[in-house]
Amino acid sequence: MKIFDIEQLAKADKVTIEKQEISSTELMERAATLVFNDIHSKLNGAQIPIKIFCGIGNNGGDGLVIGRLLLEHGYQVIAYVVNYSNKRSQDFLLNYDRIKEVSNNWPSSIKGEDDFPEISEKDFIIDAMFGIGLNRPLEDWVGKLVRHINRSKAFIVAIDMPSGMFADKMPNEKRPAIKANVTITFQSPKLIFFLPQAAEYIGDLQVIDIGLDREYLAKTAVNKQLINKPEAQLLYKPRINFAHKGDYGHALIIGGSYGKIGSISLTAKATLKTGAGMVTIFSPKCGYQILQSTVPEAMVLTDENEETLSNIEFDLSPDVICFGMGAGTSKETTAAFKDLLINTKKPMVIDADGINILSKEKELIKELPENTVLTPHPGELERLIGKWKDDFDKLYKVKKFSKEHKLIVVIKGAHTIIVFNDDLYINNTGNPGMATAGSGDVLSGVITSLISQKYEPLIAAVFGVYLHGKTGDILAEEMSYEGLIAGDIADNIGKSFLDLFKKEMQSEGN
Numbered sequence: 001m002k003i004f005d006i007e008q009l010a011k012a013d014k015v016t017i018e019k020q021e022i023s024s025t026e027l028m029e030r031a032a033t034l035v036f037n038d039i040h041s042k043l044n045g046a047q048i049p050i051k052i053f054c055g056i057g058n059n060g061g062d063g064l065v066i067g068r069l070l071l072e073h074g075y076q077v078i079a080y081v082v083n084y085s086n087k088r089s090q091d092f093l094l095n096y097d098r099i100k101e102v103s104n105n106w107p108s109s110i111k112g113e114d115d116f117p118e119i120s121e122k123d124f125i126i127d128a129m130f131g132i133g134l135n136r137p138l139e140d141w142v143g144k145l146v147r148h149i150n151r152s153k154a155f156i157v158a159i160d161m162p163s164g165m166f167a168d169k170m171p172n173e174k175r176p177a178i179k180a181n182v183t184i185t186f187q188s189p190k191l192i193f194f195l196p197q198a199a200e201y202i203g204d205l206q207v208i209d210i211g212l213d214r215e216y217l218a219k220t221a222v223n224k225q226l227i228n229k230p231e232a233q234l235l236y237k238p239r240i241n242f243a244h245k246g247d248y249g250h251a252l253i254i255g256g257s258y259g260k261i262g263s264i265s266l267t268a269k270a271t272l273k274t275g276a277g278m279v280t281i282f283s284p285k286c287g288y289q290i291l292q293s294t295v296p297e298a299m300v301l302t303d304e305n306e307e308t309l310s311n312i313e314f315d316l317s318p319d320v321i322c323f324g325m326g327a328g329t330s331k332e333t334t335a336a337f338k339d340l341l342i343n344t345k346k347p348m349v350i351d352a353d354g355i356n357i358l359s360k361e362k363e364l365i366k367e368l369p370e371n372t373v374l375t376p377h378p379g380e381l382e383r384l385i386g387k388w389k390d391d392f393d394k395l396y397k398v399k400k401f402s403k404e405h406k407l408i409v410v411i412k413g414a415h416t417i418i419v420f421n422d423d424l425y426i427n428n429t430g431n432p433g434m435a436t437a438g439s440g441d442v443l444s445g446v447i448t449s450l451i452s453q454k455y456e457p458l459i460a461a462v463f464g465v466y467l468h469g470k471t472g473d474i475l476a477e478e479m480s481y482e483g484l485i486a487g488d489i490a491d492n493i494g495k496s497f498l499d500l501f502k503k504e505m506q507s508e509g510n
């Protein structure tokens with residue numbers, strides 16, 4: 001799914017109104033009716049106090065339409081107009097008149113702190129103060145109102161965006177924004193919704209298709225994509241009949257040290273389970289027996305050193321090399337990695353201590369082949385590119401790093417983001433159960449395996465992250481977040497392939 005900028009969405013609005021020959025009021029009615037339908041289906045007539053905080057622009061207009069529809073369906077609604085400016089939008093004004101037609105309780109106006117209503121924990125709040133039109137800091141008293149609503153602990157549904165949140169700046173103590181339980185956004189999610197620092201403001205995200213002009217949306221180029229099943233389906237390369245294992249490549253997994261052999265064992269297993277034709281593991285000597293018994297399908301080569309890697313020599317020509325899991329960053333391992341980089345120019349995936357070594361020996365970065373995939377978790381990323389001010393600054397720095405070194409960076413997190421040049425691919429699978437030891441080692445194996453099967457490294461990273469997360473989602477349903485461990489993900493990657501083209505269950509009666 002494309003993620004559009006605010007300017008593109010505002011343009012889409014205009015184009016839609018022209019091409020569909022509808023008024024902006026009709027488009028607002030359509031968008032707000034879809035939100036109403038959703039809320040109505042969940043509340044199912046429940047007589048809980050609903051308080052709607054409306055701004056004076058079109059987000060406020062949406063709020064008034066939702067309020068009118070709720071009133072018409074017998075809900076207890078109080079609408080407030082937050083009077084932060086005198087410039088009311090036309091559609092706000094029109095809907096202000098319309099809501100007055102269905103209720104004797106006219107929307108009351110909030111002009112300052114004295115007008116703040118009491119909000120109980122049991123209230124249901126609809127936040128329609130600001131949407132994508134917010135373009136300057138909130139006035140002091142409006143910020144206080146936002147904090148007042150947040151403090152209430154009431155259930156909050158934000159319309160289009162949590163009010164106070166800018167599309168390109170993180171909320172913080174000085175820049176307050178509504179902390180919603182649910183954000184219902186129109187047509188396209190906004191990038192900020194997927195950044196970790198915004199998570200506590202967004203709550204559960206719902207995207208509503210309000211029927212903006214298909215042609216405009218299709219032909220407008222974006223550099224941000226959300227990866228769901230339809231996008232992942234397009235990345236899959238079907239296997240041919242009469243294939244043999246050579247068709248799916250030979251992956252070399254290098255890493256491990258005394259006490260950390262499990263990491264490469266997981267990576268190797270995931271590489272095989274994702275479909276690589278052959279896997280060889282290169283580890284310190286102490287890994288030999290463990291690896292031969294835990295991953296019998298893989299071949300094992302060992303370093304002359306017992307406990308850490310010191311000299312990575314092999315007499316084979318792999319299609320891809322994955323380096324770093326459990327390797328440590330000792331002097332001899334660093335030297336061995338340096339020799340490896342200088343002597344081989346195979347496609348590479350670098351994880352964990354591989355990234356830590358690159359962070360310490362920055363001049364090694366230029367030895368990485370173009371399109372190498374790096375898979376840092378936040379700590380490793382910070383060591384690699386330095387501290388960032390906020391998540392936007394982080395993305396800016398990673399894009400710069402990617403362009404400068406021609407590398408693909410997989411920023412691991414709740415929504416893993418794959419960065420290549422200025423392009424962002426935001427993954428939408430995965431769950432908190434996957435925050436478990438070894439989960440990253442498995443991901444490296446999945447990506448390595450796809451490269452070994454001749455997927456382009458960027459596609460391998462995007463598709464691999466999707467499959468890894470999807471497997472976690474499927475397993476969490478079977479075994480809970482708590483019960484999920486990395487080995488389960490490695491063992492069950494095949495389920496995410498099966499799921500790709502599985503027909504969704506038809507609802508009863510269809």
Ligand SMILES: NC(=O)C1=CN([C@@H]2O[C@H](COP(=O)(O)OP(=O)(O)OC[C@H]3O[C@@H](n4cnc5c(N)ncnc54)[C@H](O)[C@@H]3O)[C@@H](O)[C@H]2O)[C@H](O)CC1
Nearest residue numbers: 013028057058059130131132133134135136137138160186
């Ligand atoms: N295609 C769609 O997505 C549709 C969106 N709709 C809704 O419209 C809003 C955007 O409406 P807009 O009137 O442009 O802006 P807002 O309501 O978000 O903001 C109101 C208004 O306030 C001014 N302003 C900005 N910052 C401040 C400030 N700090 N203090 C005071 N005033 C401020 C600014 O000039 C804005 O005009 C979108 O989010 C949707 O909710 C349509 O309903 C249908 C289609």
Ligand SMILES: [K+]
Nearest residue numbers: 127130159161
């Ligand atoms: K809002």
